[in-house]
Amino acid sequence: MMDINKLKQLFPDLEEGLYNEMLERGTIKEVKAGETLLKVGQTIRSTMLILSGLVKLxxxxxxxxxxxxxxxxxxxxxxxxxxxxxxxKTSEVLAKALTDATVLSIPLEFMDQWMSKYKSWYQFVITSYRNRFEELLKTIDAIAFTGMDERLAYYLEKQVEKLGNNLKITHQEIANDLNSSREVISRLLKKMEAKGWLTIHRNSIGWIKKD
Amino acid sequence: MMDINKLKQLFPDLEEGLYNEMLERGTIKEVKAGETLLKVGQTIRSTMLILSGLVKLxxxxxxxxxxxxxxxxxxxxxxxxxxxxxxxKTSEVLAKALTDATVLSIPLEFMDQWMSKYKSWYQFVITSYRNRFEELLKTIDAIAFTGMDERLAYYLEKQVEKLGNNLKITHQEIANDLNSSREVISRLLKKMEAKGWLTIHRNSIGWIKKD
DNA sequence: AATCCTGTGTGACATATATCACGCCGGATG
DNA sequence: CATCCGGCGTGATATATGTCACACAGGATT
Incomplete structure (x- = not known):
């Protein structure tokens, strides 16, 4: 169950009244791993705050x-x-749950209200935006400046950060995420295994590299 | 000279008081084509609004x-x-003037103030962010999903939109922007010329393609 | 055990792009 | 005019990546 204290933990530094309003106005949705939260082109009617789990964009x-x-x-x-x-506005991105997840869905009409009503809200929105923006820039770096090998390493490191160092993922899935092909990923993983960075198993990858 | 009416034209829908404050607090800077406005890693002390010219990031x-x-x-x-x-915070990007440009430089301390003081200001900031964000996504599309040929076409179309259909640019400059090499760009341009999309001249490209 | 199915390994090949080497041309400069 | 230099054209070649074909392995199903 979601109470105000959990909310405070997840989203610190918001105003008291805002927490209450979030609970009051929002609806909690549970999604299973693999489900789609938002499709490209879909009209956005509510905003989503992640309460638990991981969501891939x-x-x-x-x-x-x-x-x-x-x-x-x-x-x-x-x-x-x-x-x-x-x-x-319609969505520019596709959002999928990587793990089971809980999201707080808040109808869009409150967004504008809260922006003017709660100083802490627009600060949250703005720093959110800024952080995502910086991630996008890093993503661009990876595609623009580096080859598949570095991109793969960067990708795996990010996954390991969030999911621990035993990734349950197939080569095909990685290939899809990186817009590459399975064979390429397999070969690169092989090289990384040879370097002692990881171990390859069926359906999973054990991460070893420390830095 | 910059007066309040020009400012209104450039940045419509802001509040009266804000225009005055912008002129009062900001300093106008002239930069020549090619000059650097902001280096990567440089500490940001002021924000920049473009009054005239084009700035490339x-x-x-x-x-x-x-x-x-x-x-x-x-x-x-x-x-x-x-x-x-x-x-x-230090800058994550490099900004250079493509043409001679005029910018309004406003010390950062006013940003926070204006955010709470002027509703129209944070709306401006947010839509600004959103628009840049969407551009970044398009840039990612171009690198992730398409080859050099399409990227080049997209690049040229954007330039033509802003600068008219006689671009004063060298193949080398394009190659730098796209992180490619001159020879590749030259060859691709040749193909596009063969298709009747443009004409190649020394130091310039004439754009023909309508859509 | 025999069969399937999915994930993986691997070689051969296609293609796009980068790089190198060199030559040419035209405008600027002496 | 002669020279130089920056911008451009072009072939040869290297490399990374995508694609195809097929083999194999191990777990699941029958």
């Missing part, structure tokens, strides 16, 4: 290929859904 | 290679410099 191309851009932890929010100056 | 890698991410027109602002919850 993807960019999609015309043919439906999915490119992983970043993921959201508990205590974070989908920045894009928090600001809709023009109502009926 | 780059991401830099360790070896100093510059990757073009987007550009700012008159009436836009460097989003990253507008929010500095933590003071003494």
């Amino acid at each position: 993807y960019r999609e191309d015309d043919e439906g290929k999915e490119f992983f851009i970043y993921q959201l932890d508990a205590g974070q929010a989908c920045s894009l859904s928090m600001v809709c100056a023009a109502k009926h | 780059y991401r830099e890698d360790d070896e100093g290679k510059e990757f073009f991410i987007y550009q700012l027109d008159a009436g836009q602002a460097c989003s990253l410099s507008m929010v500095c919850a933590a003071k003494h």
